[in-house]
Amino acid sequence: xxxxxxxxxxxxxxxxxxxxxxxxxxxxxxxxxxxxxxxxxxxxxxxxxxxxxxxxxxxxxxxxxxxxxxxxxxxxxxxxxxxxxxxxxxxxxxxxxxxxxxxxxxxxxxxxxxxxxxxxxxxxxxxxxxxxxxxxxxxxxxxxxxxxxxxxxxxxxxxxxxxxxxxxxxxxxxxxxxxxxxxxxxxxxxxxxxxxxxxxxxxxxxxxxxxxxxxxxxx
Amino acid sequence: xxxxxxxxxxxxxxxxxxxxxxxxxxxxxxxxxxxxxxxxxxxxxxxxxxxxxxxxxxxxxxxxxxxxxxxxxxxxxxxxxxxxxxxxxxxxxxxxxxxxxxxxxxxxxxxxxxxxxxxxxxxxxxxxxxxxxxxxxxxxxxxxxxxxxxxxxxxxxxxxxxxxxxxxxxxxxxxxxxxxxxxxxxxxxxxxxxxxxxxxxxxxxxxxxxxxxxxxxxx
Amino acid sequence: xxxxxxxxxxxxxxxxxxxxxxxxxxxxxxxxxxxxxxxxxxxxxxxxxxxxxxxxxxxxxxxxxxxxxxxxxxxxxxxxxxxxxxxxxxxxxxxxxxxxxxxxxxxxxxxxxxxxxxxxxxxxxxxxxxxxxxxxxxxxxxxxxxxxxxxxxxxxxxxxxxxxxxxxxxxxxxxxxxxxxxxxxxxxxxxxxxxxxxxxxxxxxxxxxxxxxxxxxxxxxxxxxxxxxxx
Amino acid sequence: xxxxxxxxxxxxxxxxxxxxxxxxxxxxxxxxxxxxxxxxxxxxxxxxxxxxxxxxxxxxxxxxxxxxxxxxxxxxxxxxxxxxxxxxxxxxxxxxxxxxxxxxxxxxxxxxxxxxxxxxxxxxxxxxxxxxxxxxxxxxxxxxxxxxxxxxxxxxxxxxxxxxxxxxxxxxxxxxxxxxxxxxxxxxxxxxxxxxxxxxxxxxxxxxxxxxxxxxxxxxxxxxxxxxxxx
Numbered sequence: 001x002x003x004x005x006x007x008x009x010x011x012x013x014x015x016x017x018x019x020x021x022x023x024x025x026x027x028x029x030x031x032x033x034x035x036x037x038x039x040x041x042x043x044x045x046x047x048x049x050x051x052x053x054x055x056x057x058x059x060x061x062x063x064x065x066x067x068x069x070x071x072x073x074x075x076x077x078x079x080x081x082x083x084x085x086x087x088x089x090x091x092x093x094x095x096x097x098x099x100x101x102x103x104x105x106x107x108x109x110x111x112x113x114x115x116x117x118x119x120x121x122x123x124x125x126x127x128x129x130x131x132x133x134x135x136x137x138x139x140x141x142x143x144x145x146x147x148x149x150x151x152x153x154x155x156x157x158x159x160x161x162x163x164x165x166x167x168x169x170x171x172x173x174x175x176x177x178x179x180x181x182x183x184x185x186x187x188x189x190x191x192x193x194x195x196x197x198x199x200x201x202x203x204x205x206x207x208x209x210x211x212x213x214x215x216x217x218x219x
Numbered sequence: 220x221x222x223x224x225x226x227x228x229x230x231x232x233x234x235x236x237x238x239x240x241x242x243x244x245x246x247x248x249x250x251x252x253x254x255x256x257x258x259x260x261x262x263x264x265x266x267x268x269x270x271x272x273x274x275x276x277x278x279x280x281x282x283x284x285x286x287x288x289x290x291x292x293x294x295x296x297x298x299x300x301x302x303x304x305x306x307x308x309x310x311x312x313x314x315x316x317x318x319x320x321x322x323x324x325x326x327x328x329x330x331x332x333x334x335x336x337x338x339x340x341x342x343x344x345x346x347x348x349x350x351x352x353x354x355x356x357x358x359x360x361x362x363x364x365x366x367x368x369x370x371x372x373x374x375x376x377x378x379x380x381x382x383x384x385x386x387x388x389x390x391x392x393x394x395x396x397x398x399x400x401x402x403x404x405x406x407x408x409x410x411x412x413x414x415x416x417x418x419x420x421x422x423x424x425x426x427x428x429x430x431x432x433x434x435x436x437x438x
Numbered sequence: 439x440x441x442x443x444x445x446x447x448x449x450x451x452x453x454x455x456x457x458x459x460x461x462x463x464x465x466x467x468x469x470x471x472x473x474x475x476x477x478x479x480x481x482x483x484x485x486x487x488x489x490x491x492x493x494x495x496x497x498x499x500x501x502x503x504x505x506x507x508x509x510x511x512x513x514x515x516x517x518x519x520x521x522x523x524x525x526x527x528x529x530x531x532x533x534x535x536x537x538x539x540x541x542x543x544x545x546x547x548x549x550x551x552x553x554x555x556x557x558x559x560x561x562x563x564x565x566x567x568x569x570x571x572x573x574x575x576x577x578x579x580x581x582x583x584x585x586x587x588x589x590x591x592x593x594x595x596x597x598x599x600x601x602x603x604x605x606x607x608x609x610x611x612x613x614x615x616x617x618x619x620x621x622x623x624x625x626x627x628x629x630x631x632x633x634x635x636x637x638x639x640x641x642x643x644x645x646x647x648x649x650x651x652x653x654x655x656x657x658x659x660x661x662x663x664x665x666x667x668x669x
Numbered sequence: 670x671x672x673x674x675x676x677x678x679x680x681x682x683x684x685x686x687x688x689x690x691x692x693x694x695x696x697x698x699x700x701x702x703x704x705x706x707x708x709x710x711x712x713x714x715x716x717x718x719x720x721x722x723x724x725x726x727x728x729x730x731x732x733x734x735x736x737x738x739x740x741x742x743x744x745x746x747x748x749x750x751x752x753x754x755x756x757x758x759x760x761x762x763x764x765x766x767x768x769x770x771x772x773x774x775x776x777x778x779x780x781x782x783x784x785x786x787x788x789x790x791x792x793x794x795x796x797x798x799x800x801x802x803x804x805x806x807x808x809x810x811x812x813x814x815x816x817x818x819x820x821x822x823x824x825x826x827x828x829x830x831x832x833x834x835x836x837x838x839x840x841x842x843x844x845x846x847x848x849x850x851x852x853x854x855x856x857x858x859x860x861x862x863x864x865x866x867x868x869x870x871x872x873x874x875x876x877x878x879x880x881x882x883x884x885x886x887x888x889x890x891x892x893x894x895x896x897x898x899x900x
Contacts, residue, residue, distance in 0.1 A: 018671045020878050040671045042832075042878070046539065047465040048609045050876050051670070055668045063468065063660035064596075064608035070466040071666035077866030078670035078832045080876035081608060083615045083643070084465070084491070085547040085782075088540030089850065092559065092783025095878045111563070121524050122536065124516035129566060130540030133559035134783055164563030237440045239647050259440045261601075261647070265770065266696040267840045269645050270439070274899045282699065282891035283827075283839035289697040290897035296635030297439035297601045299645035300839060302846045302874070303696070303722070304551075304778040307771030308619065311552025311790065314647045330794070340755050341767065343747035348797060349771030352790035353552055383794030544784070553775070554806035556787035575785035575815070584806070607871060640838060641872040 002173045002191045002218070007141050009034045009218050011100055011171050014139055015041055022046065022091065022131060024101030025069040027141040031100055042076075044096055046087050046127040051079030068127065088127070092134040099135035101128060103142045103167070105157045108205035110167040110179040112140065113159035125162060132163030144172035144202045151204035153177070153185055175199045176216060177207075184208045189216040221392045221410045221437070226360050228253045228437050230319055230390050233358055239263055241310065241350060243320030244288040246360040250319055261295075263315055265306050265346040270298030287346065307346070311353040318354035320347060322361045322386070324376045327424035329386040329398040331359065332378035344381060351382030363391035363421045370423035372396070372404055394418045395435060396426075403427045408435040439601035439634045444651045447477035450625045454478070454590050457485040457510070461546065461586075461617040462500060463593040465491050466519075466663050469610030470499050471594040473627045473655035479506055487511040489546070489586060491539065491613055495519050498661050504532070513586070515539035519663065538566060541583055543616055549587035550619025550648070557582055591621025594655070595644065598628035599635075602649030603642045611643060618644045627655040670832035670865045675882045678708035681856045685709070685821050688716040688741070692777065692819040692848040693731060696722050697750075697894050700841030701730050702825040704858045704886035710737055718742040720777070720817060722770065722844050726750050729892050735763070744817070746770035750894065769797060772814050774847055780818035781850025781879070788813055822852025825886070826875065829859035830866075833880030834873045842874060849875045858886040 002010065004027050012034035015021065022044045023029050032052070035041055043052040045067045052067055053074035060074065067073045090096060105113040112132055115125040132138060145151055153170065170177045176189040184206040187199060190213050200207055221229065223246050231253035234240065241263045242248050251271070254260055262271040264286045271286055272293035279293065286292045309315060324332040331351055334344040351357060364370055372389065389396045395408040403425040406418060409432050419426055444450045451474055454460070464470030478486075479502055486509050493512050494501035503509050504522050511533040517523055526532035537545070538560040548556055557580035561567050571582040593614040596607035604626055606614055618624050626644075631654035675681045682705055685691070695701030709717075710733055717740050724743050725732035734740050735753050742764040748754055757763035768776070769791040779787055788811035792798050802813040824845040827838035835857055837845055849855050857875075862885035 042671060044878070045609070047468070047612050049870075050878055051870070055666045058667050061662070061665065061667065062608060063662050064610040066466060066468045066609055066662075066664070068465075070468070070663040072662060072664065073666075075870055076670065078830055078834065078868075078877065079870040080834050080873040080878075081611060081870050082873075082876055083611050084539070084543035084613045085616050086876075088543050089778075089782035090876070090878055091540060093781050093850065094783065095850075121528075123518035124514060124536045125538050125566075126516040127539035129538035129564060130558075130560040133562060134540075161564045261440060263647070264840070266699070266843050268639075269647055270639070274897045277898050280893070280896065280898065281839060282893050283841040285697060285699045285840055285893075285895070287696075289699070289894040291893060291895065292897075294639055295439065297599055297603065297637075297646065298639040299603050299642040299647075300639050300842060301642075301645055302842050303770070303774035303844050304847050305645075307774050308547075308551035309645070309647055310771060312550050312619065313552065314619075340759075342749035343745060343767045344769050344797075345747040346770035348769035348795060349789075349791040352793060353771075380795045544782070548787070551775070553787050553789060554809075554811055555804075556779070556784050558784060573786075578785075580785055605871075638872075640836070641869075 001194055005030065006218055007171050007173060010176065010216055011139055011141055015039060019097040020044055020095060021098045022096050026102045028100040028102060029069060046091065048082050048084060048087050049075065049079060051076040088130050091130055094134065094136050096135060097137060099131050099138045100141060101131065103140045105152050105154055105159050106140055106167050106170055107154050107157045108185055109183045110165045111157050112162050112167050113157040114162050116160045128162050132166045138167050139169045139171060140167050142170060142172050144174040151202055153203045153205050155205045174202055186210065187213050189214055191216060220413055224249060225437055226390050226392060229395065229435055230358055230360055234258060234260055238316040239314060240317045241265065241315050245321045247319040247321060248288060265310065267301050267303060267306050268294065268298060270295040307349050310349055313353065313355050315354060316356060318350050318357045319360060320350065322359045324371050324373055324378050325359055325386050325389055326373050326376045327404055328402045329384045330376050331381050331386050332376040333381050335379045347381050351385045357386050358388045358390060359386050361389060361391050363393040370421055372422045372424050374424045393421055405429065406432050408433055410435060441600050442602045442649055442652045443600050444653050446653055447473040447627060447655065448480065450474060450651045450653055451477045451481060454483050456483055458589040459487045461588040461591040461621060462488055462490040463614035463617050465612035467499050467661050469594050469612050469614055471592045471627050472658055474592045474625060475499065475502060478503060478508065484508050485510045489513040489588060491515050491542065493517040493520050493523050495663065496521050513537060515542050543613060545583055545586040546613065546616040546620050548585040550616060553585060555582050555584045586620065588621045591617040591624040593618045593626050595626055595628045597630045597632060597637060598626055598652050599632050599637050601634050602626065602646030602652050603637050604644035604649065605637060605641065606643050615644045618648045623650045624648055626652045628652060629655065629658060672831050673833045673880055673883050674831050675884050677884055678704040678858060679711065681705060681882045681884055682708045682712060685714050687714055689820040690718045692822040692852060693719055693721040694824040694845035694848050696843035698730050698892050700825050700843050700845055702823045702858050703889055705823045705856060706730065706733060709734060709739065715739050716741045720744040720819060722746050722773065724748040724751050724754050726894065727752050744768060746773050774844060776814055776817040777844065777847040777851050779816040781847060784816060786813050786815045817851060819852045822848040822855040824849045824857050826857055826859045828861045828863060828868060829857055829883050830863050830868050832865050833857065833877030833883050834868050835875035835880065836868060836872065837874050846875045849879045854881045855879055857883045859883060860886065860889060
């Protein structure tokens, strides 16, 4: 089973040289730490920056420089700043190659729910609906099951949707799975120490198991 | 009767302190020369500049600085440069206070035709359709009649339209006229030496003459 | 050039009537018009509809205007981080309209660009689509969204000149230039007000034509929401 | 940062196939990609649809591509100042689509912003409205216009860095940033190519994400169409 850092490390393996990437809040933000140093990738922040750098030192904190999670950041050399309309223009027009975000539920058709729990205070969708409706390639970082053990990889989402048929791949604490175009979670890799049966039991939606399923390699 | 410079001088009297103004090609461009020096106005060029200055000296010509008529220009202190989408954004959203442009025909409802003569080579509408569809206040600079003596202030335009019900005021070689909201050209001023009867004869559309019509004062 | 300078925030906002629609720039607490918010608190104006990406925190930003019950409705993309907000929302004192962030940005941009409506993919198949026209273009579904405009847009810039040209700094730009273009009256507060001619015409983010009033603000706190440093 | 540098114009445009849709930046002859146009002439690629505000003059700019019959169709707002253009148009060798300038700019911007359609007032009641959906918003009529995108967008900037960030100069900006955002492949030629980190992130007009290939051009003629001086 993977912890949050394990999920982030596994997702970092999906990153390819030359990609522009938008990282959501939470586990996705951690992914930045595990992208190989020799790869040239550019991180986009939807509040108006291409080229997010590491967090600042105490001395270099600049209140005019934050990421979409409102954390203080720095800029990489070659960064560009822009307004919020321009930011979502590049997101909607598919210029961002990869979007990594969290989810409460994903359906076997790739629907995603991650912004609202009925009965709980609604804080808003932020940029998530724009991102999932536009991105060419969406990877979801999530827990396979709720604390109560209920599967979050479902036939059909029960929570209000963020977007339809958009998730391409899921990295959970238990497995890596692709969402197939015609529906279904195809199991690609097992987390270290996790059996196919455990993944079967934790997946309510249609699970497709084709041949031997390798254990993932996390360094 | 006014010559081109007379028309430009009379239109310059319509300019008010604090206005942002777009000047079309031809006579409208001349208007800039007659705006009182104590007035603070800003000239917009739809190819991406607020703050057109005088034409350059031979030494200060800059090929990267032209107006919408492709003439070399200079910038006033406090100018701003922007792209063509931003330029028409400010035009469409009504931030340009006054648009002055030429016309081949104007109808008594304020329709304008100034871009196309069937049978002749069509060069294109440029920015004219955007300007007339958006401007709050449009003044047309035009000859009252064609070279053949046919009126160009018509009941209905005969040429393909540039825009509908948009012209507010006309300064011709013969007169100043307002286009009334319900239709009709209201005669406001006569050009020096021109009689009301001459204007009547030169106006095919509905002409409204209310009381004594003063002669314009051109300095 | 046209001089748009007013004395201070109090003068800039003094004619905002009750029940106005305001846009307020900023993302989180980054790039918010601190001086004008303080002046609005002093003015006591009420029944405001505030269009702003966020709603501040309990004791800073728009959160302060919520505390004084000056806000009737918030139009935002994300309103977390605010206990008073939650209380008023649950008690029905406050209305909230939540809009996807990119749609919010584009609707404001459309307001400033004279575009009454446009199509966007965000929200297709979700509750955001309720009551909206959906249409297919090139095999993909989109929703029709309409422009947003404000009676008063209140923005914060880094530098500005007396004719209203603005330059923002870092990610404090965010919604500010969009909102500047979408206000019937646009008020800009700047950290540094310079004479006309000092800003590079090639590097201006908001051309002065959009700005009606400008003043140099003071005592910027620039509070940080998530102070995060390198380990 | 990602390195997007190619050797020269010939390398940048070498894979443009016949019958491609191109966008070419510039207004008149101001801000046109002179080096790429010369390379396109050398390449002999044919059947091009060119989206550009103007069509150059007889012996410069896109006019040169017309002379070599490489252009099948022009999509522009104004095509005067070009005798060869007129001849080809009247003889039926060349197709032309004329679009109001603001609509052209906004359609390209929409292409780069993932907005498939929007409403604009330009052209209501004119022949431009033929076949288009018209709709009323707030008591005024508007036409629905759709996005424009290109297989290759070719733009000219003043400075650029190796990761594709661009800065334009003066009114040579015009359509260039819009087109840069709307190309499947965007090629930028710049007067000065600088290392990453030399351009001010706060003053970039086209973020590098939109640019796929960049090179430093040479021998810019920057021809002036209407040389006008003070008396």
